[in-house]
Amino acid sequence: MALHPRARALLDRSHRLGSDPRNTNYAGGNASAKGAAPDPVTGHDVELMWVKGSGGDLGTLTAEGLAVLRLDRLRALRDVYPGVEREDEMVAAFDHCLHGRGGAAPSIDTAMHGLVDAPHVDHLHPDSGIALACAADGQKLTADCFGDTVAWVPWRRPGFQLGLDIAAVKEANPQAIGCVLGGHGITAWGETSEECEANALRIIRTAETFLTEHGKAEPFGPPIEGYGALPGAERRERAAALAPHIRALASQDRPQVGHFDDSPAVLDFLARTEHPRLAALGTSCPDHFLRTKVRPLLLDLPPTAELTYAIERLGELHTAYREEYAAYYARHAEPGSPPMRGADPAIVLIPGVGMFSFGKDKQTARVAGEFYLNAIQVMRGAEAVSAYAPIEEAEKFRIEYWELEEAKLRRMPKAKPLATRVALVTGAGSGIGRAIAHRLVAEGACVVVADLDAASGAAVAEELGGPDRAVAVPVDVTSEAQVVDAFKAAALAFGGVDLVVNNAGISISKPLLETTVRDWDLQHDIMARGSFLVSREAARMMRAQKLGGDIVYITSKNAVFAGPNNIAYSATKADQAHQVRLLAAELGEHGIRVNGVNPDGVVRGSGIFAGGWGAQRAATYGIEEAQLGEFYARRTLLKREVLPEHVAGAVFALTGGDLTHTTGLHIPVDAGVPGAFLR
Missing domain, CATH: 3.40.225.10 (Class II aldolase/adducin N-terminal domain)
Structure with a gap:
């Protein structure tokens, strides 16, 4: 019509x-x-x-x-x-x-x-x-x-x-x-x-x-000495260091995704004498405080305060915030009021650094920050010509705990299994990593697409829906500094990381006598050293967040199966497989589960096979390269070709909620190779 x-x-x-x-x-x-x-x-x-x-x-x-x-x-x-x-x-x-x-x-x-x-x-x-x-x-x-x-x-x-x-x-x-x-x-x-x-x-x-x-020239008052914005690089370094700790505070009632904003309007507001008074008054427009809560959590320290002290002080302020929010609810709740939805802040303000905002997904977190920025501009305008005077607290409560708003929340679709989870996938610019990134986003996660090839990573992030769902980070996993930077980027994009997939790799297929020391070192640097560096940084961030987490290694059938002409690759995969066991034992007390997936014969869409390894393996088996997928399928019990999506399905099975008590496990995704049975 x-x-x-x-x-x-x-x-x-x-x-x-x-x-x-x-x-x-x-x-x-x-x-x-x-x-x-x-x-x-x-x-x-x-x-x-x-x-x-x-x-x-x-x-x-x-x-x-x-x-x-x-x-x-x-x-x-x-x-x-x-x-x-x-x-x-x-x-x-x-x-x-x-x-x-x-x-x-x-x-x-x-x-x-x-x-x-x-x-x-x-x-x-x-x-x-x-x-x-x-x-x-x-x-x-x-x-x-x-x-x-x-x-x-x-x-x-x-x-x-x-x-x-x-x-x-x-x-x-x-x-x-x-x-x-x-x-x-x-x-x-x-x-x-x-x-x-x-x-x-x-x-x-x-x-x-x-x-x-x-309006007057300085509606927020004169600058406070020592509260000015840190220089750009230093500011973002500080923000990345604080982000997982702040996310832990904002997620005490339920996990949240974060967003960071260090725009000039935010930094100027937090550098002025009147910002504590105005922040305490809270937002006013109903659309604002429905998303930002009635007021933010404000750190009362300059940006140069010692980092551990700032983290400790944030914890103290968070405790006080929760107590005050519970008191606010108690002051105004009536017998028919909806139950309190949670006492954690949606907005956290850090002078000299910026604003962290939180929500059930990246878009909600980003929009909450945008609304608080609206509120800052409203305060600026009102203070410029008069005094900011938001509606009284009782009216804010009537809006926030309105039964009509509660009914709207009840109509929302059920959250996807990986909602609020932030994943970092290495080697996600192609093949198995790309398929894993697509599956995780489809199940509700935000994904950091980490890949050595910046263009491929950016293309996959765009496929996944752009910055509210995925961001690309170029990273060489053999570089300690680049791995650290990748996690900092994740913290600034989404607040932290909950799920890591060690997928980056290459394969050098040569007989023992043709394998050079350089071949051996390169193979181990990328997969054994790279997985170690990524897992170490993941554990550091996950422990700071206090939300537990998942680390998944994409190992291989070759970790347990002896094949010909493959010493460097198979030995490295065995190294990764044992990292799974070691880290599962060490990180379990922090709620961090570590598991592995052992694929085999993933030819179609594979960056490794396309990079020359397919031709090498085909030559080893005396077949045409185009027949390699079919060859691998014929030698399995199920006679089925393994695709990147099958590996992605195993990653989701390990992280999607049902296997909550499983750690230290390796799941074969090889269509059935008896020689690789785990025993």
């Missing part, structure tokens, strides 16, 4: 507004359009409203993300509205106003759009508008900024009553193009889609200009 012209214009307007972060934050705000369309039963025109549904994002909104409602039914709800104490019941009533099948669930802001008497309505969360909305004298500032063209609506929690309030304000102010919602954001309206968009942008840009022209 063709999309109604009003709905198409609404999508186009939404995309333009949502693509500019000055207009609204990610997934924040909503837009609507009203118009006539035929009723599918009677064929007569009825008045409809298309509005962004619950959980969508304006910048990426699709037709499926729109809720479509009959206006006559929606407006008739005014006659049955039971009052503000029971207004949550109205959300369920929206379902009885829906037109047709499909579409998104109506959001809490549906009433605002339906009750306001205008064909087009935009509700947005721009930093400039929220700065006025959260200023101590926001009503006066709104009048100073806009005159009578923009009205003021005092704070009210989103819902049916807020829709009635805005509708009444519009009716009482026919000259107004929109309003500022205290503690919340802005709403604009218009007779056409173009006029509505122009009015929304006029409010936003006028507020920006007002704050710039009337």
Whole structure:
């Protein structure tokens, strides 16, 4: 069915507004359009409203993300509205106003759009508008900024009553193009889609200009001596060192993925005298504190403080944070309130270093950080012309522990098995490593694609979905410094590492008398030394995180099977196989499991075979190289060719949750080679 012209214009307007972060934050705000369309039963025109549904994002909104409602039914709800104490019941009533099948669930802001008497309505969360909305004298500032063209609506929690309030304000102010919602954001309206968009942008840009022209030069106060930003390289070095320890704190209730932001706005805020006071006040806009919690955890030390002391102090502050959060819950919880969801911070601020944000996945963590950056800009604007005065704590609690938000959480799909896990896979730019990276991402993990070939690694990271799912790190596993740097990159990208796959390798296939010392050393440097270096750094980070972890070695059938002309490769694989046993015994007390996978005959897609080893092995067996996969399959019990995806499946079996009590195991993935049976 063709999309109604009003709905198409609404999508186009939404995309333009949502693509500019000055207009609204990610997934924040909503837009609507009203118009006539035929009723599918009677064929007569009825008045409809298309509005962004619950959980969508304006910048990426699709037709499926729109809720479509009959206006006559929606407006008739005014006659049955039971009052503000029971207004949550109205959300369920929206379902009885829906037109047709499909579409998104109506959001809490549906009433605002339906009750306001205008064909087009935009509700947005721009930093400039929220700065006025959260200023101590926001009503006066709104009048100073806009005159009578923009009205003021005092704070009210989103819902049916807020829709009635805005509708009444519009009716009482026919000259107004929109309003500022205290503690919340802005709403604009218009007779056409173009006029509505122009009015929304006029409010936003006028507020920006007002704050710039009337604001003081240093709204956050003068700099604090010693709290300035560390130089770039030193700053990121410090951040990488702190990241796993901070992730441990943020994951005490449940594991979290991290994101790091050292943008100038964050660093400047943390370098100024007023930042402790403002951070303690917390965020205000409902979209902000739903993702950032009511306030962040703030380290009260300069960036030059001794690292171990900073880590110790963070632990003390975390204990106090959890106690205060539990007290906050106890102060405001009522018998029907949802249970406390956890007392760990979502935002951790480190002066001179930056901001760490946390969530159930990388996107959630990144967006939480973006929202706190929005909050900093709101504080800046409010402090520039007045004083930042967020909504009171009790109202924040009503939003955070709103039953409607709880219901939204219950509707979320079940988490994938590897959700919140961060994996680092060596040799992930091709073959088995690439297949493992794809499987881990498919099961919910974030992946660091570590490969000697930077271009191949970057290509795989892009295949996997980009930086919210995977990042590429060029690394030579024989270099201690490069391995350390790879884990630092993982810490900055995702907060740490929980799952490591030692897959990088080469194979030099020669008889004993033709194997040179250089061949032997190169083979052992890459696989034995490389696995040792990677596992050592993984254990160091996993112990700091206190979340346990998995280390998986991709060894080989050759670790236990004696084949011809393969001394360097097979001896190295035996070394790796014994590393599995040794590390399983040593790291078990830290909840770190170490296991191995023994593949054989993985020809298709293999970087090793493509690099010349396939031709060497084919020559050894007296066959054509193209027949090698089939040759390996024929000699197995199952007569099946082993593919990279089969090895990836074994890695997932070891790390995906069911084998929680297994460590020190080697799983053969060779289609059945009796000589390689483990015994």
